[in-house]
Amino acid sequence: MGTSPGASGDFINKHLNKKNIEVNAYFSIIMPDTWTPMFDLTDSNKIKNTLEKSTEEIKNIIPKIKNKENGNFMDKKKSYLISKIGYILVYNRGMRKTKNFGASNDCVSCGKCEKSCPINAIKIIDNRPRWIKKKCLACLRCLHRCPNFAIQYGTNTIKHGQYLNPYVDIE
Ligand code: SF4
Ligand code: SF4
Structure with a gap:
């Protein structure tokens, strides 16, 4: 927790x-x-x-x-x-509403967010992540795993940084 x-x-x-x-x-x-x-x-x-x-x-x-x-x-x-x-x-x-998410121009179309989402709520379309479900788990895995910190949720996440547990090594 x-x-x-x-x-x-x-x-x-x-x-x-x-x-x-x-x-x-x-x-x-x-x-x-x-x-x-x-x-x-x-x-x-x-x-x-x-x-x-x-x-x-x-x-x-x-x-x-x-x-x-x-x-x-x-x-x-x-x-x-x-x-x-x-x-x-x-x-x-x-x-849980995915309309809270967006990706900035820092996105390099690597596809990591699509692969990371546990419920397949993201699809890369025209080289950009699109949230294809109205609701998701709101786990923020996509946000924290994006190599360019391009995914944001609302207005505060850009100020609050990213975090990955240094003891967990998963792709
Ligand atoms: S993980 Fe980040 S850089 Fe890669 S496609 Fe998704 S938003 Fe773009
Ligand atoms: S917050 Fe979690 S469930 Fe929602 S799109 Fe990102 S990875 Fe998928």
């Missing part, structure tokens, strides 16, 4: 329950918040500190998993009801 895991534990548990799977233990780790329409990722020292703390958090979680401790160890979680309302009214009706 960046600032709060919301009720992600409850959401996951409800989905898995439908497949007769019960979640026994929940953990949360604070990471740099990549929702850059709101959060600023331009302070490299702050990012470094957050990553160092997250490494410590992971070290504390590992023995709990090894010992098969049960419980909800998530910090700063929100109520299911509030999160569900936020999901419907804020995320689903607003944040």
Whole structure:
């Protein structure tokens, strides 16, 4: 999570329950918040500190998993009801709209955004990325992986920078 895991534990548990799977233990780790329409990722020292703390958090979680401790160890979680309302009214009706996205003239038509999108919401047409679905996951993977920082979401992301986890090496 960046600032709060919301009720992600409850959401996951409800989905898995439908497949007769019960979640026994929940953990949360604070990471740099990549929702850059709101959060600023331009302070490299702050990012470094957050990553160092997250490494410590992971070290504390590992023995709990090894010992098969049960419980909800998530910090700063929100109520299911509030999160569900936020999901419907804020995320689903607003944040997910792809009309929030655009690409600047810095685009070099590399196609990485199209390949990176987990739900195929982007297609390169006439050498430019086009959002071909009305809604997407709003994960911002396309924005953060663009080699030229050409993709923006709203007006704030240009000021807030890009971020890729330095420990994760995926294309
Ligand atoms: S990843 Fe960036 S540079 Fe490459 S096609 Fe998409 S917007 Fe253009
Ligand atoms: S934000 Fe995520 S889901 Fe939406 S277009 Fe970009 S990569 Fe695809």
